[in-house]
Amino acid sequence: MARTIVIVHPGGLGDLLLAMPAIRGLRERFPDHQLLLCGHNQAAELLVECGQVDRWISAQTTACTALFAGSAPEDAVLGEWLSRCDVAVGWTSDAAGTIAAALKHGGAGAVVVQSPFASTLTSVHQSDRFVEIAGGQPGPVAMAPLSVPEGLRTEAEAYLAACGLSPKRLLAMVHPGSGSRHKCVKPEILLPVLEGLEAQGLEPLLLQGPADHEMVERLLRYLSGRPVVLRDLSVRLLAGVLSQVALFLGHDSGVTHLAASLETPTVALFGPTDPARWAPRGPAVTVIREQPCICASWDAVKSCVEKPCLELSPQTILASCRTTRAVAVNPRIC
Numbered sequence: 261m262a263r264t265i266v267i268v269h270p271g272g273l274g275d276l277l278l279a280m281p282a283i284r285g286l287r288e289r290f291p292d293h294q295l296l297l298c299g300h301n302q303a304a305e306l307l308v309e310c311g312q313v314d315r316w317i318s319a320q321t322t323a324c325t326a327l328f329a330g331s332a333p334e335d336a337v338l339g340e341w342l343s344r345c346d347v348a349v350g351w352t353s354d355a356a357g358t359i360a361a362a363l364k365h366g367g368a369g370a371v372v373v374q375s376p377f378a379s380t381l382t383s384v385h386q387s388d389r390f391v392e393i394a395g396g397q398p399g400p401v402a403m404a405p406l407s408v409p410e411g412l413r414t415e416a417e418a419y420l421a422a423c424g425l426s427p428k429r430l431l432a433m434v435h436p437g438s439g440s441r442h443k444c445v446k447p448e449i450l451l452p453v454l455e456g457l458e459a460q461g462l463e464p465l466l467l468q469g470p471a472d473h474e475m476v477e478r479l480l481r482y483l484s485g486r487p488v489v490l491r492d493l494s495v496r497l498l499a500g501v502l503s504q505v506a507l508f509l510g511h512d513s514g515v516t517h518l519a520a521s522l523e524t525p526t527v528a529l530f531g532p533t534d535p536a537r538w539a540p541r542g543p544a545v546t547v548i549r550e551q552p553c554i555c556a557s558w559d560a561v562k563s564c565v566e567k568p569c570l571e572l573s574p575q576t577i578l579a580s581c582r583t584t585r586a587v588a589v590n591p592r593i594c
């Protein structure tokens with residue numbers, strides 16, 4: 261049977277997508293190996309469906325929690341993959357070396373476990389830090405696109421049709437929320453942007469994830485019309501829908517990184533987080549940050565009421581949407 265590479269990455273969607281260049285680098289260095297990802301369910305499932313890894317195991321199962329506790333896994337699947345493992349990479353904290361020891365005990369050959377937040381790393385951008393840990397070449401890395409399989413694209417087309425959206429319409433997905441409300445612009449800023457997108461011939465869609473109810477409801481209170489709201493999509497269906505839209509507008513979030521990874525024209529609004537560290541990469545990505553954040557810590561960000569770093573100009577956002585769209589073609593009307 262084929263030799264394997266085991267990857268342990270307990271981070272969320274955005275963190276996993278930032279690690280994609282490192283995962284691809286491992287694939288290129290070991291083209292005859294199979295890759296197993298221990299990660300978050302929906303994000304890991306998408307990477308398997310898109311052909312980036314060969315199999316996934318939930319990081320929340322007892323198979324993986326045993327590793328975090330420093331025990332060799334009793335799970336048959338993980339144990340079998342580790343028995344054929346030449347390289348195991350863990351992107352997580354392991355100060356005591358318990359995870360590394362458990363991977364070694366399970367049969368892995370070379371093992372490296374390190375947090376991408378480690379102070380010893382020299383790279384700045386988070387993607388480059390994942391590559392650095394995995395032993396790749398230093399320096400900025402390119403973000404190769406995710407390719408959505410045809411079956412998922414068809415599923416997304418059917419979903420959009422069920423929402424009453426014509427396949428001939430140019431769609432702009434706007435995500436008013438993020439993982440934290442402290443990274444989001446005020447509804448008063450997005451309101452003229454939505455109206456301006458309609459003037460550009462786009463039909464705005466609002467995306468509402470599990471943590472976005474408050475931000476979406478606040479925005480809807482300001483709108484005279486009632487745009488389609490896409491609620492609680494699975495990660496895989498969200499990827500399919502993003503492959504069908506002409507533009508994505510969002511904040512520093514996992515969804516924004518997903519849009520950029522799919523090469524959907526993406527405008528990313530940044531405030532308290534540093535684009536040099538966290539910006540999505542891609543050929544059709546524009547990052548807007550008009551004022552650097554002056555808060556010294558995330559606690560200071562949370563207590564900052566005015567948040568001047570998020571006072572972005574609607575006119576600047578709309579101009580960026582227009583220019584970013586120009587680099588790509590809407591797949592729904594090709």
